[in-house]
Amino acid sequence: xxxxxxxxxxxxxxxxxxxxxxxxxxxxxxxxxxxxxxxxxxxxxxxxxxxxxxxxxxxxxxxxxxxxxxxxxxxxxxxxxxxxxxxxxxxxxxxxxxxxxxxxxxxx
Amino acid sequence: xxxxxxxxxxxxxxxxxxxxxxxxxxxxxxxxxxxxxxxxxxxxxxxxxxxxxxxxxxxxxxxxxxxxxxxxxxxxxxxxxxxxxxxxxxxxxxxxxxxxxxxxxxxxxxxxxxxxxxxxxxxxxxxxxxxxxxxxxxxxxxxxxxxxxxxxxxxxxxxxxxxxxxxxxxxxxxxxxxxxxxxxxxxxxxxxxxxxxxxxxxxxxxxxxxxxxxxxxxxxxxxxxxxxxxxxxxxxxxxxxxxxxxxxxxxxxxxxxxxxxxxxxxxxxxxxxxxxxxxxxxxxxxxxxxxxxxxxxxxxxxxxxxxxxx
Numbered sequence: 001x002x003x004x005x006x007x008x009x010x011x012x013x014x015x016x017x018x019x020x021x022x023x024x025x026x027x028x029x030x031x032x033x034x035x036x037x038x039x040x041x042x043x044x045x046x047x048x049x050x051x052x053x054x055x056x057x058x059x060x061x062x063x064x065x066x067x068x069x070x071x072x073x074x075x076x077x078x079x080x081x082x083x084x085x086x087x088x089x090x091x092x093x094x095x096x097x098x099x100x101x102x103x104x105x106x107x108x
Numbered sequence: 109x110x111x112x113x114x115x116x117x118x119x120x121x122x123x124x125x126x127x128x129x130x131x132x133x134x135x136x137x138x139x140x141x142x143x144x145x146x147x148x149x150x151x152x153x154x155x156x157x158x159x160x161x162x163x164x165x166x167x168x169x170x171x172x173x174x175x176x177x178x179x180x181x182x183x184x185x186x187x188x189x190x191x192x193x194x195x196x197x198x199x200x201x202x203x204x205x206x207x208x209x210x211x212x213x214x215x216x217x218x219x220x221x222x223x224x225x226x227x228x229x230x231x232x233x234x235x236x237x238x239x240x241x242x243x244x245x246x247x248x249x250x251x252x253x254x255x256x257x258x259x260x261x262x263x264x265x266x267x268x269x270x271x272x273x274x275x276x277x278x279x280x281x282x283x284x285x286x287x288x289x290x291x292x293x294x295x296x297x298x299x300x301x302x303x304x305x306x307x308x309x310x311x312x313x314x315x316x317x318x319x320x321x322x323x324x325x326x327x328x329x330x331x332x333x334x335x336x337x338x339x340x341x342x343x344x345x346x347x348x349x350x351x352x353x354x355x356x357x358x359x360x361x362x363x364x365x366x367x368x369x370x371x372x373x374x375x376x377x378x379x380x381x382x383x384x385x386x387x388x389x390x391x392x393x394x395x396x397x398x399x400x401x402x403x404x405x406x407x408x409x410x411x412x413x414x415x416x417x418x
Binding site: 029031032033034037040060061067071072073074075077091092093095 | 144145146147151152169188190235236237238240242244245246248249250320321322342
């Protein structure tokens with residue numbers, strides 16, 4: 001269930017991708033079952049916050065450089081950036097309402 | 109989603125999906141609410157070698173996908189979402205899924221069990237920062253690093269064996285001097301050169317929450333009282349599971365150990381409410397026994413409905 005509102009980011013463009021505005025990055029991998037469970041929630045957030053929030057995904061298998069910079073030791077992990085600064089970290093499964101509340105807090 | 113169902117099944121592990129398969133084949137048009145952890149514990153495993161009929165084993169997620177498709181083929185309706193509350197005081201029973209409500213004449217509770225934590229506080233704080241309950245999810249981040257596994261059952265050894273292929277060294281920490289794991293798993297773990305065992309030992313602290321990562325464990329030998337430190341980058345906790353009963357607590361009778369009490373097959377203390385799988389099984393807790401009890405719950409529900417004129 002891919003969403004065209006979700007952008008794919010890599011080690012090469014990560015810095016530029018989170019530099020402006022509010023950006024939610026989903027760190028995931030093919031072999032991670034909980035990541036697949038979280039995917040529909042992330043896609044829905046991308047649709048509902050379209051224009052106000054950038055939603056991006058990073059495959060940790062293909063991008064070994066970025067996860068250690070944020071001490072990621074488990075996936076799924078969601079990081080929320082505002083103008084390049086890390087504002088929130090969510091590790092593991094999360095409910096949509098909870099994530100929406102977290103995003104809303106940083107939208108004002 | 110029609111509002112009044114004959115059967116609603118809460119949970120989608122082997123118990124829930126087998127119940128759905130049998131209920132669907134009995135023309136009860138069951139609704140399955142998958143839950144937050146759809147597919148259950150098998151979604152977090154790799155090769156399942158003790159599911160009958162698969163000589164060479166089957167991957168847990170593949171088994172669950174096949175079971176789900178099989179239940180759907182016979183007309184089970186399977187929806188995503190987590191049940192937020194149930195009201196069992198009157199029949200039809202009410203099931204709330206977020207802002208949606210549905211009702212059912214019978215209910216099958218198959219909510220399973222979730223991994224236990226150490227109750228140190230610090231272990232939850234460092235969750236995803238080096239503390240994990242799922243080696244297949246998080247082992248990847250410990251390539252070429254030392255890790256520890258806490259526990260002595262099949263799950264603990266399965267995690268240790270999986271991690272031994274990634275980590276430099278795996279230390280299994282167990283609070284007794286014998287393992288609860290099956291003989292075949294013990295032999296496999298003992299034969300793995302980079303797995304070591306520390307016996308009669310408990311984890312009393314995990315360092316270093318201030319750094320936001322795991323650097324070492326503080327261990328205590330429960331025979332001598334001696335404490336020691338073990339430098340690891342990750343710790344995987346496999347000390348068992350607790351039944352997921354928060355939805356029905358106070359509404360159906362539970363055993364002293366917290367599992368749902370069932371009798372005469374899958375009957376709970378509330379007529380029309382049945383329970384299957386790990387949520388009601390403190391003894392066997394196998395995928396195949398969960399599936400078997402799911403079958404029992406569907407047949408019990410079908411007979412209950414026949415008896416009440418539905």
